[in-house]
Amino acid sequence: MTETLDRTPAGARVVIDGVDGPLGTRLAELGLLPGAEVEVVQAIPLGGPIVLDREGFLLAIRRDDARSIRVRGSKP
Amino acid sequence: MTVAAPPALRTVALVGNPNTGKSTLFNRLSGLRQRVGNYPGVTVERRVGRAHLADGEEVRVIDLPGMRSLAPRSPDERIAVDVLLGRRADTPAPDAAVVILNALHLEIGLYLLLEVRELGVPVVACLNISDEAERAGITIDREALSREMGVPVVRTVATRGEGMDELKAEIARATLLPRVPPVPLPEPLHGMCDRLRGAWPGTPGDAEIADALIEGPEADGIPDGVREALRKERGIETGGRLRDLVVGARRRRIAEICGLAIRRAPPDPRRDWTRRLDRTFTHPVAGYAIFLAVMALVFVAMFWLAQFPMDWIKSGIAALQRGVVAGFGPGDLSSLLSDGVLEGVGAVVVFLPQIALLFIFLGILEDTGYLSRAVLLLDRPMAAAGLSGRGFVPLLGSMACAVPGVMGTRVIPDVRERLVTIFVAPLMTCSARLPVYSCLIGVVILAAPWVQALVLLGLYVLGAGSAFTLAWVLRRARRRPARTDFLVELPPYRWPTWRTTGIQLWQRVRAFLRRAGTVILGIMVLLWFLEHHPRSADPARQLEESYAGRAGKIVEPALKPLGHNWKTGIGILTAFFSAREVYVGTMGTVYGVEGAADDPTELKARMQAERDPATGRPHWTLAAGLSLMIFFVYAMLCSSTVVTVFRESGSWRWALLQLGVMTGLAWVAAFAVYRAASAAGWGA
Numbered sequence: 191m192t193e194t195l196d197r198t199p200a201g202a203r204v205v206i207d208g209v210d211g212p213l214g215t216r217l218a219e220l221g222l223l224p225g226a227e228v229e230v231v232q233a234i235p236l237g238g239p240i241v242l243d244r245e246g247f248l249l250a251i252r253r254d255d256a257r258s259i260r261v262r263g264s265k266p
Numbered sequence: 267m268t269v270a271a272p273p274a275l276r277t278v279a280l281v282g283n284p285n286t287g288k289s290t291l292f293n294r295l296s297g298l299r300q301r302v303g304n305y306p307g308v309t310v311e312r313r314v315g316r317a318h319l320a321d322g323e324e325v326r327v328i329d330l331p332g333m334r335s336l337a338p339r340s341p342d343e344r345i346a347v348d349v350l351l352g353r354r355a356d357t358p359a360p361d362a363a364v365v366i367l368n369a370l371h372l373e374i375g376l377y378l379l380l381e382v383r384e385l386g387v388p389v390v391a392c393l394n395i396s397d398e399a400e401r402a403g404i405t406i407d408r409e410a411l412s413r414e415m416g417v418p419v420v421r422t423v424a425t426r427g428e429g430m431d432e433l434k435a436e437i438a439r440a441t442l443l444p445r446v447p448p449v450p451l452p453e454p455l456h457g458m459c460d461r462l463r464g465a466w467p468g469t470p471g472d473a474e475i476a477d478a479l480i481e482g483p484e485a486d487g488i489p490d491g492v493r494e495a496l497r498k499e500r501g502i503e504t505g506g507r508l509r510d511l512v513v514g515a516r517r518r519r520i521a522e523i524c525g526l527a528i529r530r531a532p533p534d535p536r537r538d539w540t541r542r543l544d545r546t547f548t549h550p551v552a553g554y555a556i557f558l559a560v561m562a563l564v565f566v567a568m569f570w571l572a573q574f575p576m577d578w579i580k581s582g583i584a585a586l587q588r589g590v591v592a593g594f595g596p597g598d599l600s601s602l603l604s605d606g607v608l609e610g611v612g613a614v615v616v617f618l619p620q621i622a623l624l625f626i627f628l629g630i631l632e633d634t635g636y637l638s639r640a641v642l643l644l645d646r647p648m649a650a651a652g653l654s655g656r657g658f659v660p661l662l663g664s665m666a667c668a669v670p671g672v673m674g675t676r677v678i679p680d681v682r683e684r685l686v687t688i689f690v691a692p693l694m695t696c697s698a699r700l701p702v703y704s705c706l707i708g709v710v711i712l713a714a715p716w717v718q719a720l721v722l723l724g725l726y727v728l729g730a731g732s733a734f735t736l737a738w739v740l741r742r743a744r745r746r747p748a749r750t751d752f753l754v755e756l757p758p759y760r761w762p763t764w765r766t767t768g769i770q771l772w773q774r775v776r777a778f779l780r781r782a783g784t785v786i787l788g789i790m791v792l793l794w795f796l797e798h799h800p801r802s803a804d805p806a807r808q809l810e811e812s813y814a815g816r817a818g819k820i821v822e823p824a825l826k827p828l829g830h831n832w833k834t835g836i837g838i839l840t841a842f843f844s845a846r847e848v849y850v851g852t853m854g855t856v857y858g859v860e861g862a863a864d865d866p867t868e869l870k871a872r873m874q875a876e877r878d879p880a881t882g883r884p885h886w887t888l889a890a891g892l893s894l895m896i897f898f899v900y901a902m903l904c905s906s907t908v909v910t911v912f913r914e915s916g917s918w919r920w921a922l923l924q925l926g927v928m929t930g931l932a933w934v935a936a937f938a939v940y941r942a943a944s945a946a947g948w949g950a
Binding site for chain 2: 208212214215216217218219220221223231232234235236237238239241245246247248249250251252255
């Protein structure tokens with residue numbers, strides 16, 4: 191099932207399906223391209239950014255941007 | 267006998283992602299032999315130094331702005347790419363590039379290494395932060411990495427200076443290698459880029475054109491003239507497919523290399539430590555409480571702790587002034603040195619402790635990794651004004667002094683956002699406004715101390731509120747709403763490295779002192795001349811009859827609608843050229859009170875006693891006092907800030923626009939308040 195990263199609960203591990211819009215290249219350069227697995231570490235309070243963990247690399251992105259990232263649940 | 271010409275100075279460029287310890291490595295290589303400035307006409311910091319290699323050879327080292335890839339999306343990255351390709355007239359083309367990799371996240375940094383290597387310039391890879399990676403159980407096979415990438419790989423720990431000799435030896439070797447032809451992009455991109463190059467303005471690199479092809483003709487930052495050609499050239503290809511040809515291919519190659527060269531031990535205690543701290547520092551309650559405590563600490567340090575060295579500077583300058591008067595006797599020379607140079611430059615240099623403290627705190631917050639977390643916590647609230655979390659600390663610092671605040675905006679990577687932050691920073695209530703407010707409140711707010719305190723608080727709130735409102739307006743003034751690229755890396759928590767903080771602090775302090783010793787010194791000498799010439803027969807009327815006094819009378823018509831006369835005119839003009847607080851001292855001179863800046867009681871009494879010569883009514887009414895306070899909230903009465911904004915924004919246009927907008931706002935707001943207050947019966 192595909193959903194967007196802004197709706198993924200903290201603590202979940204997901205696989206990136208695709209990214210809409212200009213954010214895609216930026217994220218791909220960082221290794222966050224389709225097929226990559228990330229963990230949603232936490233969401234900053236008050237609607238702030240979301241913190242992702244990709245093999246120990248912690249990256250924060252805004253919730254608006256996370257809406258354009260399509261993900262699916264990773265197999266346990 | 268023929269003497270061999272000295273070999274030309276070779277140039278090395280340092281390239282790397284943010285948070286790879288690039289600046290620390292640059293400081294290790296060049297020590298204090300470095301020059302920091304701006305690339306002409308842009309808001310990008312230019313850092314060039316000299317490094318001594320083992321064989322006594324010297325090389326020029328250029329520290330390029332941190333970047334993720336060679337597809338330029340920000341002015342910083344554009345400059346970095348242009349320098350690497352030798353396309354800037356002001357910077358020599360590098361003979362070699364050192365690509366700094368964070369050993370903790372090798373797979374991220376290899377992307378840039380691949381791109382730089384494809385340019386054809388000789389490359390040395392530098393595996394920095396190796397100690398932390400080893401502690402985290404990450405083993406990197408340098409030989410395999412070197413073989414796969416075709417470049418030498420050096421292990422370094424820049425914070426402790428490990429591996430520097432080997433790095434210097436590899437730099438010496440690499441600078442002697444020839445450039446090789448760049449690796450072409452894969453087809454069909456290569457052909458598309460070749461055909462588009464002619465239509466493009468300037469001399470774009472392949473990476474830039476390829477990026478435009480991937481992002482599509484509608485994306486931001488694409489020159490208008492090429493959109494149609496781009497659309498035609500792209501034809502049926504989609505951005506996703508083109509992206510995969512370049513970015514995807516490099517990423518697959520990196521995955522392959524990493525598989526060969528990296529071994530990870532599964533448990534990672536250090537990361538857990540960072541995560542544990544993150545849970546506290548970004549907690550909805552504890553996180554904001556800690557943030558407020560940290561900011562309170564910065565605030566207390568800048569206001570209370572800074573007071574001690576500021577007092578020492580003041581008394582040191584007073585002692586020098588006494589020495590000058592005693593040594594030269596009364597006369598023009600001692601007056602120029604004492605009242606002009608020492609008094610004037612002293613009024614600016616006295617802010618040095620606050621400037622130093624702000625940069626010490628900024629350095630520590632950044633080094634420890636806390637700044638990134640604070641940026642996240644503040645991002646949402648700041649986004650309401652069109653700014654981002656990174657602007658918070660510079661704006662807070664502006665409450666001590668706008669000069670370090672404006673200099674501190676260098677932590678903001680987005681140029682437009684940085685310019686807006688610079689634009690609004692002087693509206694935050696700086697400490698030089700405090701003596702002015704306290705004097706005016708004492709003169710016109712004849713009420714209980716708590717009412718006076720409330721007025722003062724109101725002025726602070728008005729300043730900050732206006733700063734955020736103006737930022738909101740400026741961010742929406744553009745046709746396209748400004749979108750900041752917000753991808754913030756959260757580095758692991760670590761102890762600060764004093765060496766880097768120290769060197770950066772020294773550079774900022776030196777830049778400020780140089781300005782105080784040149785531009786500001788010149789302004790002070792001029793101001794002294796204008797205040798002491800032409801000579802008046804009556805010493806008490808010297809200022810009034812001087813050129814400065816005449817200037818005050820010239821601006822009087824502009825101040826009349828605000829309820830003020832030439833006396834405040836002189837006060838405002840002198841405040842602009844030295845510092846706002848000088849207003850109080852100038853009023854002391856105008857009203858004939860000695861030492862008004864230190865004890866304003868007598869000055870307040872004289873001001874309250876002043877009558878309007880035409881009507882015989884008191885001059886300093888509540889309406890007049892309020893209008894002047896409002897004027898000080900908005901007016902840019904600080905030439906040091908104007909000069910700093912020019913230096914930091916790289917353009918006089920922005921500095922003068924700011925000066926004009928703030929002066930206009932000040933006049934209109936003061937006029938409105940004066941009329942409203944007079945209508946309310948506060949004008950008598």
